[in-house]
Amino acid sequence: MIEFPDLSRLVRPESVALIGASDTPGSIGKLTVDNLVEASEFRGRVHLVNPRRREIGGRVCHPDVAALPEAPDVAVVCIPAAGVLDALRQCAAKGVRFAIVLTSGFSETGEAGRALQEEMRGIARTSGMRIYGPNCPGLTNLADRIGMTFSPAFADDRTSGPLGIATQGGGLGRNILQSGVRGSGAALWASLGNAVDLDVADFVHHMAADPAIRVIVTLFEGIRDGARLLAALRAAAEAGKPVVTLKVGHSAYGERAVQSHTAAMAGSAAVNSAVLAQLGVVEVRDTDELVDVAWLLARATPPARTRVALFGASGGALSLAADLVGSADLEPAELADDTRASLRADLPAFAAVDNPVDTTATTISEPGLFDRALRTVAGDPGVDLVLMPIPLDYAERSATSSRAIAAAQEQTDVPIVPVWMSDRRGPGWQVLADASFCSPRSLTKAVLAVRRWAEYGRWRAAAEAHPPAVPLLLRADEPGTVAALPAVDTEPRAKAWLSAAGVPVPDGEVVQSAPAARAAAERLGCPVVVKIVSSELPHKSDVGGVAVDVGSGAAAEDAWRQVTEHVALKAPHAATGGVLVERMVPADGVEMIVGVHRDPVFGHLLTVGAGGVLVELLDDVQRRLLPVGRPQAEEMVAALRCHALLTGARGRPACDVDGFVDLLVAVSDLVVAHAHQIEEIDLNPVRVRPADGDEARVVVLDALVTVASDGPRDC
Amino acid sequence: MIEFPDLSRLVRPESVALIGASDTPGSIGKLTVDNLVEASEFRGRVHLVNPRRREIGGRVCHPDVAALPEAPDVAVVCIPAAGVLDALRQCAAKGVRFAIVLTSGFSETGEAGRALQEEMRGIARTSGMRIYGPNCPGLTNLADRIGMTFSPAFADDRTSGPLGIATQGGGLGRNILQSGVRGSGAALWASLGNAVDLDVADFVHHMAADPAIRVIVTLFEGIRDGARLLAALRAAAEAGKPVVTLKVGHSAYGERAVQSHTAAMAGSAAVNSAVLAQLGVVEVRDTDELVDVAWLLARATPPARTRVALFGASGGALSLAADLVGSADLEPAELADDTRASLRADLPAFAAVDNPVDTTATTISEPGLFDRALRTVAGDPGVDLVLMPIPLDYAERSATSSRAIAAAQEQTDVPIVPVWMSDRRGPGWQVLADASFCSPRSLTKAVLAVRRWAEYGRWRAAAEAHPPAVPLLLRADEPGTVAALPAVDTEPRAKAWLSAAGVPVPDGEVVQSAPAARAAAERLGCPVVVKIVSSELPHKSDVGGVAVDVGSGAAAEDAWRQVTEHVALKAPHAATGGVLVERMVPADGVEMIVGVHRDPVFGHLLTVGAGGVLVELLDDVQRRLLPVGRPQAEEMVAALRCHALLTGARGRPACDVDGFVDLLVAVSDLVVAHAHQIEEIDLNPVRVRPADGDEARVVVLDALVTVASDGPRDC
Structure with a gap:
């Protein structure tokens, strides 16, 4: 605990x-x-x-x-x-x-x-x-206005509000704080510097319980203690408080810079991002994006489904906004007939009363009309958020529009998101800032914030439907029986272990002579695959240790000789344990990769991805902390780009996705039962074949299991 | 002309x-x-x-x-x-x-x-x-300060500079103009409204020759006359003036909004983007991005290769910047030993003197030192651009730093790009605006601008090495012999035509009876493919008109019967012209798709992409206006994500990329010779096989040619 x-x-x-x-x-x-x-x-x-x-x-x-x-x-x-x-x-x-x-x-x-x-x-x-x-610059409590900091900027950063900010460095943290001028506000900023003792995780945990804080913002370069961070993030999730994070280390140049700056390892960005996403953490790439989405989350909790209405007085800006909203895979709202009729009655004849709603420039000078139309749109039950691009500063006229927006927002819980696109900050900008809209700096950034807000809403709904399991890393201290792990140091032993747990593998036998190979091939039925067995040769093909598509018993005898001779030649010192003869699985369906590894920060993760040539072309993998239950496994498979191949797009047969999900859950269960011993599992490839009645259509073609006592492997 | x-x-x-x-x-x-x-x-x-x-x-x-x-x-x-x-x-x-x-x-x-x-x-x-x-709001000449416009904002938009702006709508155009407050400036803004006569293309052409203009900015919703736009863009390219464009219509929602707003068709975004990129036009997705990259291009012409140095006083902001620069595939500069030694001598002991150069926060109060270090970095011959993240407003101290930056910029042609990341615009922001830095609004946007600037530099260098051909659309009026086009209405005829032009197709014969099919199969050598011949059945497989992997003469006889019977059953009214028996090509190498279509706006384009299952998973296509010469064809193939498959990654054999490039050039030449007649060519699939000596290793497996007189096809 x-x-x-x-x-x-x-x-x-x-x-x-x-x-x-x-x-x-x-x-x-x-x-x-x-x-x-x-x-x-x-x-x-x-x-x-x-x-x-x-x-x-x-x-x-x-x-x-x-x-x-x-x-x-x-x-x-x-x-x-x-x-x-x-x-x-x-x-x-x-x-x-x-x-x-x-x-x-x-x-x-x-x-x-x-x-x-x-x-x-x-x-x-x-x-x-x-x-x-x-x-570090110290601790800044804005809610109670207590500055335990040397920063001369403290006197200026006065806007208090529902954000809680926990950072390592100081510069970027204060950057977040300075977004107060556009209308955000923070209750607390902890800038922990070298964090010798108290760390970001301690403050995330504190903020999860602090009633002055609604949204937690974190900004860090390295993660030292994954378990503490996971526990703190789970506390935030349980308190219903979104966490927004900016983490550096997505590129080699960035990782180098972090090391030179903090001597910390950035860690694997792909693993970090997957773990954060799994816990509902909203990850961003820049400080302005952090403010945009954190503030939107502080203003309103996103629903499970977000339908966006666009509203404004500039057709060009609305077209651009629609283009960006569509490109971001956000769902445009369908306005109700009542809404359109009401807009048609209120607005000039040439106004567009569909979504986007274009009141036309003439309404800029008629704020009452603009205001009424905006309330009508925000009041439509099919609208979850109203995005308003404001392309230019029109001085006092813009201020009047901004006041109308603020007044409309007071009448509705549907968030209205005005986007001040101009570089000129006229009085209209100030009205929006004073009304705490914290308008995003550009339309693309606004759309990004709405997208992340909507994604958080989806995550939240999914987490409510299927509450996430406690990560294996946090169960490490729990008492419980640890099942005995049999020897899994060779492919046939690993496969036997998997098979006993219900993971399908090809029929096969280990043989010690050429005639035995012939007999095995004849018993199993040709074609067969013939492979060397050795705990010291994880990459059997590289040493000529594999023969595929072996068509007869005689050929199997030849293959036995060929494989053993090649290995004797190329890896003369490797201890071998005979030869595995396996029934060959037809090359139909889709080749997948399933893996488990123990991340040094977050513990065991399951990785699923497309195999074969797709590995190089698509970065098509999904990762989750273990344990993975059926809903999570289904979600992982559905999130893969190659999902369309598995479900049988373009006239191809649908593959046994259910069987593949069973396999993922079985692998997760196995690792949970043997968490202290398992370092790594590689099932590569796993063939997921066209579904066909009751027959097992998912087969693990190769398996490699590394246990803790093995020590480092040389590959 | x-x-x-x-x-x-x-x-x-x-x-x-x-x-x-x-x-x-x-x-x-x-x-x-x-x-x-x-x-x-x-x-x-x-x-x-x-x-x-x-x-x-x-x-x-x-x-x-x-x-x-x-x-x-x-x-x-x-x-x-x-x-x-x-x-x-x-x-x-x-x-x-x-x-x-x-x-x-x-x-x-x-x-x-x-x-x-x-x-x-x-x-x-x-x-x-x-x-x-x-x-429309009228015409705004800022260089000579002549406002032929009703806009009340004209009196405020006073900053003149080297941008030329041509837009359809008014709101987004003035948004660009208002970036004057952060330091940009325009010579001319044409906002053409409905553009009944004069269009954006006319102004692009004018601006190409206007000495007050260095960079042309365009913003439009629909392209009505592709030929005029191409001609105008070529004039700009010949004048060495970059063109930056924001075009709406990348999503269905955006296209709908454009139609409702302007009654114009947005056109195919994928085609537009490909054509614009080919002409060196820098395409952006938002108005702030438009200003960022246009202004950077106005400040300095990018070299063929851009090596970026990061410089600043905040380690956290520099790490974030490095991460973003690395993720954007920009090249970090390698600082010279001299540079590092000089920085080491000048800067505090704990400063980082590698790229990123972190002078540490202590130097904010020592502007002389900051200034000298910045000049040292900008003076390094291996540095093409200096990016400076400034995370926070430090009031007067920031103003002093900004003055140091402005002074350093006066000493060097290497662009220094300060990025004011804070929402608080202190005096330091104003100093940068007054010095015409036009600081981007956020770090991500700054990195995007640098990336686009660098890409334009690469395009420019490539265009100098291989001057782009005049697009086929602009040659339409040129006199010249138009070669006679033979009948290409069936697969064997289309293949015969291609083959005569040097495009490799499988050996094959058209036969009219089952015994003839047997004889052909025996002459050609098995396995063969047997396909129905019909100009009315472009999708032969759908009507059972194809048999593959036919292993013997007897099987070919059966296949002849099967194919003709299926077609007679499923498409009884289709006129057929016998059956094509072809030598079957082994399924090795990579399956590609090659196509030509006549775009209604821009004329003939060549499309190349990955075929098979990759079509759905990767949006992996390259498009170019015809004609395509060898350098362009090579560039197209190299730009594909599946290029790694073709060149033989991960132990796979390298395929005949040269032969494939030959095919692309031959197809381009064929279309040029018959431009008035060819509507569409589909070579799907083209098999690009492992390179093997001199043998032709690229084969067009299926070919469909549509000529103008065919009328619309029903598929």
């Missing part, structure tokens, strides 16, 4: 000590004092610590932490790196609950800094005092 | 008449007078026409056009629709060169309006007076 700390006294302390308080203009110490004392509305007790001052700004200054009149909830440390560890030890001794270390000069600076940071971690571990930072 | 009008007296008139001039506040007539007389710097002669006024604002008012003291270069018409045609006839009689019709109420309003507009077109055709509009 993963434990999370209670951070409420860190976020809303009753007493704060500033260690390194100063009155030197421009110093970190002075900036921090000013933020907490001047720019905050902090009603608790503030204690200043500085051995070289008696008082600062009329407040008494204590020489050290020991001299403080109480053990404060939080100590903010902004002294030079050399003195930090000593100060932290004093804090721990005093009984301080939380230390926020602003100071730089730790793991980000090299070997010596890393050693200091390890010592810092030790102080947290042994004392129980939790440490935030180091190398 | 396509003729374009000389628009110089329209853009820079010496005399302008305003028909419908008014002094009624808020009227279109008054707004137009005010724009030309007050807000413009027009030094020519202005004549006002209004029968109900003697004078307006101290200027004499003429009762009608006939009464004018001269024939003005331009007449701006802003009277109600009912009087427009009469006024235009008067203008034509007077000898006016150009009429700009602002008035609405024509084709956009329905049947009656369309009829009026047709009459208007007739006036232009018969008189030679060229008409601009109707239903």
Whole structure:
């Protein structure tokens, strides 16, 4: 069971000590004092610590932490790196609950800094005092207006609202905060820097329970502890709070930059994205996208199905918007007859009263009419969201339109999304910002936000219908019987194990001589496949260890000789265990790949994809954390691009998709039963054949299982 | 030969008449007078026409056009629709060169309006007076500051610069103009409304020769005359001026919206995009993207290869930028040893001196150091562009950084692209706008602009190496021998024609009896394919008209009977011409599709793509206007995703790509020789087999040719 700390006294302390308080203009110490004392509305007790001052700004200054009149909830440390560890030890001794270390000069600076940071971690571990930072701008509580930060920008970032922001770096986090000028607002920003102890996951968990927060925004470069993150994200999901994430590391250049910047591994972007998507986390690629979708989620919870109406006064902008909405696979709303009749009665004769609704430019100067039409559209029961492209700043006239939009929004729960497309921020822009619309910066970005909002709605509905299982990684500590794993080190042994669990494999026998191969071929029925058996040769074909389409018993005898001779020649030192003779499976249907691997961060994942030539051409794989039940397995298969091949498009026969889903669930069950031992399973290929009555039409043609005790494989 | 009008007296008139001039506040007539007389710097002669006024604002008012003291270069018409045609006839009689019709109420309003507009077109055709509009905001010459427009926004849009903008609609066009506030500038904006006579193509052609314009920006919904557009785009390319385009119609919803808005067909987005790309036109999906890339192209001409350096003071923003640059397939610059040494000497110890160059936040307060490092990076000979993410507004400190950036840009031709990522526009944003950086609105958009800039550089280099051929559509009027086209109405005839032109087809014979089929199979060698011959059955398999893998002469005799019986049963009225017996081609290599069709807008295009199951899974086609020469054909094949299959990835044999390119060129040559007759060619499939010495390894397995006289086919 993963434990999370209670951070409420860190976020809303009753007493704060500033260690390194100063009155030197421009110093970190002075900036921090000013933020907490001047720019905050902090009603608790503030204690200043500085051995070289008696008082600062009329407040008494204590020489050290020991001299403080109480053990404060939080100590903010902004002294030079050399003195930090000593100060932290004093804090721990005093009984301080939380230390926020602003100071730089730790793991980000090299070997010596890393050693200091390890010592810092030790102080947290042994004392129980939790440490935030180091190398960070501090903690910004906007809901209660408490700034435990040196940032001179704190005084300006005043818009409070329902976002909770947890980041590693500072620059991008403040970028999110500065979206307040277009109408967003945050309750809390935790910028954790090197995160020696408290991490993004701790704040996600805190925010899941914080009533001031409706949407959680995270921004990180590396994931150190997958289990904690999973547990925190599940807490957010259980609290019904969407999590929006920007994670770097989707390209080699990006991964290199992250390593040079934080010495953290970005991890596999494909795995991260799959895991995040599975948990309903909305992943974005830029900070403006993060704000757009987080704010839209904060404004309204998306339904299971999102039907979009377009509304505006510029036909060109509406056409462009329709094009982008269509290209994003969003569903255009079908307006009701009543709605169209009402619009027809209200709007000028040349207005378009279908979706898109084009009120025409003449209505810009008739706000009452514009307003009424907008309410009519938003009130249509078939409309889930109204997107309004505003292509240009028309000065006061735009402000009037913006006021009409704000008034219409007050009458409906259907989100109205005005998109201020112009670079000129006239009074109309300001009206929208003041009304907290947080208008996206461009139409493409707006459509992207709506798409992500709609996808979250779909995820939420699916998660309600089929509540997601607890990931295997989080079950690691649960008691339970672990089934004994038989030897699975060779293909026939792996297949026997799979077969016993109900996973279909070809009929076959292991033989030790050419005549035995002939007899086996004759018993099994030709054609057969003949393969070398060896736990040391995972890639049998590369050493000539496979003969396919062997048409007779005599040919099987030849194949036995050929295969054993090739392997003896090309891999003379490999231990072999005879030859596997298998009934050959016809090459019809679709070749698939099924795999399980233990990701170093998130634990076991199941991967399903198209096999054969499609592997290179389509990046057509679906990944899920284990366990995978039937609904999830069905969803994985349906999400593949090659799904059309499996279901029999363009006159091809439909394949045994049900049987394939059974196989995925069986593999998941097997791994769950043997999670401590299984490192990797490769079923490649799996042939999914045209469905034909009751016969098993899914066959695992090759299987490779790696168990933990095997050690690293050389392939 | 396509003729374009000389628009110089329209853009820079010496005399302008305003028909419908008014002094009624808020009227279109008054707004137009005010724009030309007050807000413009027009030094020519202005004549006002209004029968109900003697004078307006101290200027004499003429009762009608006939009464004018001269024939003005331009007449701006802003009277109600009912009087427009009469006024235009008067203008034509007077000898006016150009009429700009602002008035609405024509084709956009329905049947009656369309009829009026047709009459208007007739006036232009018969008189030679060229008409601009109707239903448009007018013409805005920013370079010379002449506003022939009613738009009240004209007075505000003052930033002049090297962009030339030609649009149909008004709203999106002015959106582009309003990007002036972030530092762009335009010389001319033509907003053509219904474009009854003068069209976007006329202005593209004008802008290609206008020395005030360096980059042409177009924005349109439908393409009416492909030949004129192609000719205009070629003129722009010859003048070395990039063209950037936003075209709607990429989705069904978008196409519907365009039709309802303009009654124009959007045309096939896939064809449009392919044609535009072939001509080097940079296609974008949003107006902000249009501004971003157009301005970058105006700032600097991209080289054949673009190596990007990232530079900034925020490690997090640089990591994100690197991730996006890498994901966009842009090439990161490799900094020279000298550069790194110099940065190491100048920057703080913890700065990153590799690409990305992270000067660290401490340098924000040391502008001299920041400036020097930036110059060092921009001066590296291996750097073609410097991208600078600026995540947050740091008030005056950001302004200082922005000034350093502007100063560094003055020292180098390598474009420096600062990206102001924050929503807060502090003084640093204004410094960048004033220095004409036109900073993109977000990092993703900036990376997109750089990618498009780099792609244009590659196109330009390729076009210099292999100058593009004149499209077949533009050669339509050229004299030349048109080769006689033999009958190609059946598969064997089409194949015979192709074969004579050097396109390889299987050996085969047409036979009229079962015994003849046996004899043919024995002569050709088995296995063979047996197919019905009929010009009325383009889809032979659907009526049982094909037997494959026929293994012997006797089987061929059976196949003859089976095929003819099936067809007699399923298509009893189809005229048949015997049965084709062909040597069967082994199913190795890769199945491709080659097609030619005559697009209604752009003429003949060649399409190449992956065949078989890949058709559904990959949208893997390349399209080019004919003619296609060897370099273009090679480029088409190399651009396919299935190229990896053809060249033999993952241990598969390399296929005969050269032979396939030969086939494409031969097909292009055939169509060029018979352009007036050929409507469509379908070679599906074409088997491209593993290369093997000199033998022909590319074979057209099925061929269907449609000629103009065939009339519409029922399939």
